[in-house]
Amino acid sequence: MKRNFKVLMLLLLLAFASCSFTTKTFSDPDKDKLLVQVITFVLQQGHFDPIELNDTFSGNLFDSYLEVLDPYKRFFYESDYREFDKFKTTIDDQLKVSDITFFNITYQRFMQRIAEAKETYREVLAEPFDFSKDEFVDTDLQKSEFAKNKKELKERWRQQLKLATLPNYDDILTEEEQKKKKDPSYKMKSEAEIEKEAREATLKSIDIFFNDNLEDQDREDWFAMYVDAIVSEFDPHTYYLAPKNKEGFDERMSGKLEGIGARLQKRMDHIKITELITGGPAWRSNELEVEDVILKVKQEDEEFPVNLVGMRIDDAIKYIKGPKGTEVTLTIKKMDGTTKDVTLIRDVIEINETYAKASMVQKNGHKFGVIDLPSFYVDFNDYKKINAAADVKREIENLKQEGMEGLVLDLRDNGGGSLPTVVEMAGLFIKDGPVVQVRSTGEPKEVYRDRDRSISWDGPLVILVNELSASASEIMAAAMQDYKRAIIIGSKQTYGKGTVQNVLDLNNLIRNNSSGDLGALALTTQKYYRINGGSVQLEGVKSDVKVPDKFSFIDIGEKDKPNALPWDQIDAATYTTWDNYFDYDEAIKKSNQRMANNEQLKLIEENAKWLKQQIDKTIEPLSYKKYKEKLALSDEESKRFDALTKYETNLTFESPQYEKQLFNEDVTGLKEKRDRWHASLSQDVYVEEALNVLEDLKASYNIKKVAKVKE
Template sequence: MNALNTLRSAFLISLLACSSLLPAYAEQADSLDLEALQPTREQMVASLNIVELLRRHHYNRIQLNDALSSDIFDLYLEQLDPQRSLFTAQDVSNFEEYRYRMDDLLLDGDLTIGFGMHAQQIQRADQRIEFALQLVDEGLEQLDMNSDEQILVDRENAEWPADEQALEALWRKQITDEVLRLSLAGREMEAISEQLEKRYSNQRNRLYQTRGEDIFQNYINALAQAYDPHTQYMSPENAENFDINMSLSLEGIGAVLQSDNEFTRIVRLVPAGPAQKSQQLEPADRIVGVAQGADEMVDVIGWRLDEVVKLIRGPKGSKVRLDVIPAANAPGDLSSREVSLTREAVKLEDQAARSSILEWQDKEQEYRIGVIEVPGFYLDFKAYRNGDEDYRSTTRDVRRLLSELQEEGVDGVVLDLRNNGGGSLQEATELTGLFIEQGPTVLVRNSQGKVQVLDDSNPGIAYQGPLAVMVNRLSASASEIFAGAMQDYGRALVIGEPTFGKGTVQSIQPLNHGELKLTLAKFYRISGQSTQHRGVVPDIVFPSLLDSREIGESSLPRALPWDTIAPADYNAGLQLAPFIRQLSERHLDRVASDAEFNYTLARVDLNKRMQEREFLPLNKTLRQEQQKGFEAEMLALENRRREARGEEALTEIEEKDPLTESIHALNQEDEDSEDDPFLVETGRILIDMLELNERLAHAG
């Protein structure tokens, strides 16, 4: 242990000695009590427990060796400085000495390196904040916003700044960029100065409140996420906020959030929650301010995720206001809008499946297609365990709705699983059983390679007619299991977007200090294909409303790969494959002149082109020209859409974005199904299948 103690002292001394190299503007760093940020005995014991759990029980069965040590090093460095704007190349060179030592130190319960690297990050962050505050104090007007310089949009893979001078030059560029963005969003310079002064002051206050527990959680999560993105250490405080999910058990807005560099980003909306009901928020929106009731808006850029969540949560019935940068904004556009929500607990009955009927008159033939929206795979566990005969569940509700729709004489049924993030695995299995006679529904493979087959053992089918399953990028987990089973059995057409791709199973392991969420198994379809990473690919693909590079399993670093195992023994009695080519051709012919589909495809392409820009000019005139060009293209697309619909052309972009409105329209209780072009087209595809079946029957 003497050698380890020497290593600890040498590393901390080398890091703290770096402070002598800091320029004069870093004097404020003296108020940081870095010496107090040391690992506790509890944390050391917890780290040893976590190392053992990962080595013995994680699905991946990865050895903690030099190769994994290198991965941990890169993950931690990325976590501390994701945009490579705090550390210099010399800092990183100093850290490199420990790239292949982290495994040995973690095996010994030694956390010094993690704490030491974080201490250096705190110093650098404090430098940057002080530098920014000085620029604000000197007057932002002195920043050159007419230069020929440009800034790299994403510095994730950029070179580290060579030295202190290069670091200062980068910070000046970044602050100039912030001022430009706010200026182009319509803010006056005085208001920008006031806003940035508050923002940086708040960030410094929060930096000074860094606790040893924060450092421990970050470092251990670099270890955990070297195994996979869903394996996660949660401190005692954050264990109660599992997955930062403000949904069923706590009053909030009904949204799942995650950190996105300095921003807090919405991952998904909880069905029937305040956020979804408001039709004002969508996945990938960024929350930059939070206010209680009528209080002043608090700027939360740069805040820790758990602190933002605390601000958003509150008593049922109280109001919270959010300042939000919409996901549909052009890259670099920081214009925001305010959203007011009333906090409430999400009730099971609010998330229940519901039905509607779409009607068509095709020549002399009338068609009626039943639609069942399934927001989640729910089960009232309490009532179920108490033996209540009327307990609520997805399967029970869908069975009842199917019966009602058949009494109405529908010609086919669409099960709408868009935005359905999953839920009860038992319900996914039982819902599958409503549409097949009997058989396997999903395979679960554990870390030892043993495969468990879950199946529907109840004979009988609740509905035997034509069936389509709608999915999108936010259809995940249990939704993917059900959609995959329907596709493998040939029981339903799967229509929409490739799904989220989460095909792993996690379990919570209690520790002496906090908890570990550990990936223990993977889901596989009965065909033997994993749902992991690729998700379920629809038979007929619709244009995506969401950026798959930002949302989905494939967007997560170190996500487990897609693979296959031996298929289950099942009987695919109905095969739709022979119809899919004809159905796709009819669909493409029909939507070629469909204004909504063409608009969506063009907007997705435009957004993608804007987001792929590598550099942005630090010149206000050039930046304005880029913004105007984007808006002009948007206006032209919107007017083409309006012309096709027989509506009057616009002279300027409306405040409400049609693409955003299309996203908000999904799964809204008061939304007319006939106003949803994707749902209507799914109904038409189902009618095409009916007609092809009739032709085949007549030909036979």
């Protein structure tokens, strides 16, 4: 892949150089126009599946960019939209000649509407809300039309601000009632005082949002959003990194994780948690989950929280991150629609907590190992120093010394990582042979092989996956499935990301650039394929044993992303399935029978359906009575799923002996972290079933081997 990337860079540089000698196209002193020239050129020449800049592209970009600017239709009027509409089929023509008229017009109008909106929300929040009035608001404003006039837009702001103030009102009232209960002589604040205080909290929060985020952004920031909207039309994983964001990108790639220990992503107007870093404050709290939405953030020294709704991801992170030891309170919206405050103490995440870890468990006289792998990590500066394959190999050797008879490799929530690392890791379980195929546009496919005939583990192997297992995780699971080397247990399919990205520093493409830093572009340059020829793009890896989980009915995979590249296939590589005595088909059959009758899984599926129903509800009450009724109903309905957290397997997990020795000199809290992990494993129905399958494979191995000997 590195060779292909270097070839791409060389071709782009040569093409750019030739263009610059024959035309003035690539020497425009206007930085914005130069950036558009560079971006459109690179996309057309370097993207795996470049799309034509035509009227269809223009219309799609028009819609998606306005949605980025004003997703909840709180700023623009219908008249603005009509004015913009004349550009709907001409943005492509503008881009071809580096014309940024569309951006300039929308930017200037947006700045005007932001200033007007500030006056509007202050007018709204200057008047008391009547929480006794029986009214509702539809929070799915994407399907709404733009407001026709100021009165209509002000009413839209009123409804949204009233909805935002309701939780504040409830918090203050609840606090007053608790004070009264604790001290009967306490004189509670009046309803009017509580309403005013709640409204002031909303005003404080939205003022911060406007001052620190909307008004504090300069033209360059907004233009970067426009460029990102352009490149995102090509696929979900091609994105623009503005100069000021490259530092944060480099930090994320280096593995420096600090703050609350969670990876965040902006989806529409919301900041969602996409990953919890093992050992971090968010993970330790036991109160946060993937797909939780962070609505507000409050610092320990501030009275009012900051509303994150509508905020850019980089700006939101500034509020969430902070020095080690400081306190931050997050207002979280759960998938079931309920909200809660979670207070965390920020910390520096120990990098080794994001590495592979292993555990031993005894079941019916058999010893099995479990290896949890959060990602296919690697030290890009020194591959031999740190890489996931070497760590997993070391854990396997340790587990073998303790008598391991079967292995569970847990790739759930593993979003991927290094391609060479996954190729090397697959080689731990097969003699040699192809692992993955990679194709670039117009180039013959490349087959990445394991060439080391040594095998670290030739015994029973089960791999756990879910909808968040992506990229390198899918390569690993697919290869083991195609070789019939492992049984895959998990969701109906994995994430479905079958593309490869490389990051281009755009400044390297311009000779004698005097316009300033142009930033970088993460560009989809290749697709990878299973050794059987099929892509994992969109379809992911289908589990051998399909089990429901909380994401079963939620749109979370690649197939649910806009502009995702299509599924396709190429010729299969030449490979031979694993030669062993394990009866995979019988083990899969038995597992499916057990899973069909598992009460815990039935409850998990019911919960997943209920969560989907809660997500789909967009009509929210604006009266306090109905608001409380909705909360009470949601709490009551959710009680039937309390059993999910009380499930026990009666299995005891322990650290390998080498790790137990480290506990004696434990200064990092390693034992506490492992105890928590082991406790979660003992409540994990998926791990329990993986161990059942290992037992079945072990039994079938003995039977078939005896039969072979008798022959």
